Amino acid sequence: MTANTRLKLLGVFAHPDDEVFCAGGTFAKYAAEGAEVMVVSATQGGAGQIRDAQIATRRTLGAVRASELQESCRRLGIQHCQCLEYGDGTLRELDINRLIEHITQIIRTFQPDVVITFGEDGAYGHPDHIVISIATTRACQIAGLPNQFPHQLTSGLKPHAPTRLYHSHFPRSRLLLSDRLAQWLTEIQNNFAGSADFARALLLFAEETSLLNYSSDYIDVNWYPAGFFVIEQGEVAKHLYLILSGRAQAVIEDEDGTLRVVNELGPGRFFGERALALQHRRLAHVVAVENTTCLVFSAESPLAFLGRGGEAHITGSDETVMSESGANDSPVTTCIDVSAYIELKVSAMAAHQTQYPITSDMFPMSIMREMLGQEYFVRI
Structure with a gap:
């Protein structure tokens, strides 16, 4: 043109x-x-x-x-x-x-x-x-x-x-919106809290852009009952979360098993971004205090048999993700x-x-x- x-x-x-x-x-x-x-x-x-x-x-x-x-x-x-x-x-x-x-x-x-x-x-x-x-x-x-x-x-x-x-x-794009959001959240170095309008808009935008191959994230809206360990300390970082409703706590578990609440998380708050951006294991648990619904970004299609915890062996395959997201017989x-x-x-x-x-x-x-x-x- x-x-x-x-x-x-x-x-x-x-x-x-x-x-x-x-x-x-x-x-x-x-x-x-x-x-x-x-x-x-x-x-x-x-x-x-x-x-x-x-x-x-x-x-x-x-x-x-x-x-x-x-x-x-x-x-x-x-x-x-x-x-x-x-x-x-x-x-x-x-x-x-x-x-x-x-x-x-x-x-x-x-x-x-x-x-x-x-x-x-x-x-x-x-x-x-x-x-x-x-x-x-x-x-x-x-x-x-x-x-x-x-x-x-x-x-x-x-x-x-x-x-x-x-x-x-x-x-099909290799770009992961979750990676970009995690990097942005880490760089701004404050506890970003989006409004309800922001959360709704991000959900719609994420669904549309993944549908049109602008990004290769898998998008889910997941419900977690009160007391559920959404993230476990020591796990491989695979997901980015945005709370849509409910409340959760970030909890550090010391070597003697003592649990220390280090952060309160409510609607509009992201969690899991730091480990995802820095590519290290989770530094804390995140536990649902009440029934909690989250928008979840994943780099690969969730598996029903994924292991949990820091010692888990089945955590998903980075190789599969790269192969799928890189496949492009583009005309x-x-x-x-x-x-x-x-x-x-x-x-x-x-x-x-x-x-x-x-x-x-x-x-x-x-x-x-x-x-x-x-x-x-x-x-x-």
């Missing part, structure tokens, strides 16, 4: 917020360099989650998400935004030629040089994403042919073939460095409050830049 002031980019996606994760930084970069950019969402996203009942109901969600798309595009510098009204979750039930015709009309109207859409895998297999990929790819192939949908030409449109078509691609042809536009990308993500109730400054920008600072595409 070579930027010039006359360049036109068109992004065609399935739902509001797809534009951010697929190519938000790329759109921001080229818009800032003078390109004309348009984003189209085939649906209003009315079947999506409602993360905040104060923002939307099921009846109003589609209209609210369409407005969020407009705001996201504004923050990215995108000049044109269109939200179509196909049913969220229904695209595979449509006659695909209807979609192809509609997207062909959009291409002939806007006349883009570059079109970006989902890859044929739909990022993670979402049926709407897959259908949009197929329909957009086909529309790009035929939009320049006068014998395709000729009735569009009688209304003044002209055949137009985009010069380049790119599929967004999400190669990537183009990588765009969007690190200079991460603030805009995160701000655009935050515009989608129904899906991502975050603020632009909620997470360390250094971590965001490392995770989201490269966008990958396959030229078709």
